[in-house]
Amino acid sequence: MNLTTPFTxxxxxxxxLICGAMYPCSNPELIAAVSAAGGIGIIQPxxxxxxxxxxxxxxxxxxxxxxDKPVGFNAIVEKSSKTYEDRMKGWxxxxxxxxxxxxxxxxxxxxxxxxxxxxxxxxxYHDVTERKWAERALEFDVDGLICVNSRAGxxxxxxxxxxxxxxxxxxxxxxxxxxxxxxxxxxxDALKLGYAGVQMGTRFIATTECKAHDDxxxxxxxxxxxxxxxxxxxxxxxVAVINTPYIEKVGTKAGPVMRRALRHAKxxxxxxxxxxxxxxxxxxxxxxxxxxxxxxxxxxxxxxGVTEVEPAGDVVRRFAEAARGx
Numbered sequence: 001m002n003l004t005t006p007f008t009x010x011x012x013x014x015x016x017l018i019c020g021a022m023y024p025c026s027n028p029e030l031i032a033a034v035s036a037a038g039g040i041g042i043i044q045p046x047x048x049x050x051x052x053x054x055x056x057x058x059x060x061x062x063x064x065x066x067x068d069k070p071v072g073f074n075a076i077v078e079k080s081s082k083t084y085e086d087r088m089k090g091w092x093x094x095x096x097x098x099x100x101x102x103x104x105x106x107x108x109x110x111x112x113x114x115x116x117x118x119x120x121x122x123x124x125y126h127d128v129t130e131r132k133w134a135e136r137a138l139e140f141d142v143d144g145l146i147c148v149n150s151r152a153g154x155x156x157x158x159x160x161x162x163x164x165x166x167x168x169x170x171x172x173x174x175x176x177x178x179x180x181x182x183x184x185x186x187x188x189d190a191l192k193l194g195y196a197g198v199q200m201g202t203r204f205i206a207t208t209e210c211k212a213h214d215d216x217x218x219x220x221x222x223x224x225x226x227x228x229x230x231x232x233x234x235x236x237x238x239v240a241v242i243n244t245p246y247i248e249k250v251g252t253k254a255g256p257v258m259r260r261a262l263r264h265a266k267x268x269x270x271x272x273x274x275x276x277x278x279x280x281x282x283x284x285x286x287x288x289x290x291x292x293x294x295x296x297x298x299x300x301x302x303x304x305g306v307t308e309v310e311p312a313g314d315v316v317r318r319f320a321e322a323a324r325g326x
Contacts, residue, residue, distance in 0.1 A: 001188065001326045006174040007144065007196040010123050011102045012070050014038035015320045016197030017187070018176065019204045019312070021074030021104065022154075022298075024051040028059050030209040030312055032066035037313035038320060042072040042104055045091045052211065056091055060098040072102035075113050096120055104146060111140040125176060129157035131167050144174040146199055152179025153202045153300030156230070156240045165193045182305025184322035191323060202299045207312040216297050217309050219244070225301040242297045 005016045019026075019034040021044035028048070031041030041063075048059040063071055073095040079085055092103070092113060101122035105113050114124045118141070125144040126137040134145050147164045148157040159167070161177050168175055174196035181187055181198045190198045205212050206220045223242050230238035231247060241247060 001191060001323045003191075003320060003323055005191075005196040007176065010143065010174070011040060011072070013040050015316055016191070017316055017319060018042060018072070018104075018197060018199040020178065020199040020201040021047075021072075022201050022205070023047050025201075025205050025210055025212050026074075027052045027209070027211045028054065028062045029066065029211070030204060030207065031071055032063045033207070033209045033312040034204065034316055035063075035069040035071050036067035037316035038069075039316045040070055040072055040102065042074050042102075043095065043100070044074045045088075045095075057094050057098060060095065060100070064098070070102065071100060072104055073100045075103055075105045075110075077105050077108035077110050077113060079108055092116060096122070105142070106146075109140060110137060110142055114141050125174075127178070128168075130159065130164075134168050134171060138171060138173065142173070144176065144196070145171070146176045146178050147195070149177065149179040151225075151301040153228075153240045153298050153302075156238070156300065161190060161195075162193060165195065169194055179300055180302050182300075182302030184319045186302065186305055187319045188323050188326045192326075200302070202302050203306055203315060204312055205299070206306050206309045207315060208309060209312045219297050220299055220303050220306050221308060223299065223303040225304045228299060228301050228303065231296065239296075239298065240300055242299050242303075244297065247296070 003015055008014065008016050015038040017039035019031065019039060019041040021042040023044055024047050026044035026047040031043060034041040043060065045056050048054050048056055054062060075088055075092055096116060103113055103117050103122060103124045105124060106127035110124055110126050117124050123143040125146050126142045127146045127148055128134040128137060129148050137145065145168060147168060149161045149164050150157055150159055156179060161180055176197045176199050177190035177195040178199040181190060181200050182203050187198055202220060204210060206217045219242050227243050228240050229243045229247065231241050232238055
């Protein structure tokens with residue numbers, strides 16, 4: 001199988017494999033290791049600054065000291081507040097100044113990101129879960145789509161990889177399969193469906209470079225697809241997590257008051273903000289400090305393909321070798 005795709009050509013990489021941006025797991029060493037091996041790691045600016053302690057420019061320069069290969073940047077473009085929007089615009093400017101040319105946007109209108117990135121010859125891919133969001137993103141001239149399916153970790157979609165390809169395959173832009181890729185066979189299957197690449201998160205948490213706690217990595221290695229459940233208690237909308245004893249104890253549904261608030265036209269923004277602020281601290285503690293904390297381990301159904309903790313570069317090379325031989 002030839003690994004050259006419209007995505008690899010556009011971003012200048014050898015293997016059509018993205019290490020997706022993850023809060024709180026996207027540390028500079030993990031990002032650099034994936035890029036150095038021929039894939040591409042994605043910077044998550046909130047993780048960089050507020051979890052791993054690097055001012056964004058310094059963090060990007062740290063990555064550049066580890067590899068000169070391309071890296072990407074995750075821009076959440078949701079207009080939650082003017083302060084946040086201004087901060088994200090500043091982060092995007094820094095990333096562009098430091099030579100980043102792939103941007104992955106989500107949760108809002110990517111128009112201003114596209115304008116800035118296209119002005120310097122970069123590309124923008126936007127997260128989508130169904131056709132209406134894909135068509136809306138294409139109105140803003142994004143270059144490709146990250147197709148988040150039902151097997152993804154975090155905020156998963158509702159459709160299978162095959163169903164999303166059937167739904168979006170005629171849109172004329174490269175599509176990236178996000179979710180359900182834990183082993184080389186999954187990678188090969190996604191490329192055979194017609195995807196121009198895959199995005200993985202869960203697989204890269206269980207690597208030596210990722211600074212997630214060993215409890216988190218062991219939980220991923222030990223879990224099966226049936227152990228992944230959706231909880232509303234992180235952000236107010238379903239998020240895929242490992243079904244730990246704590247999850248079983250507290251349940252997965254928002255309480256009646258919060259359910260009403262999440263459906264209310266004027267209150268839903270504040271309800272989502274409450275959940276988001278709460279989850280920032282919960283996910284950080286659980287991911288970095290382990291099972292002593294009664295919190296959440298985000299993961300997708302791709303855990304089925306994760307059988308050991310290994311170097312991130314080995315993951316990229318192993319997947320690439322398997323695909324080239326397919």
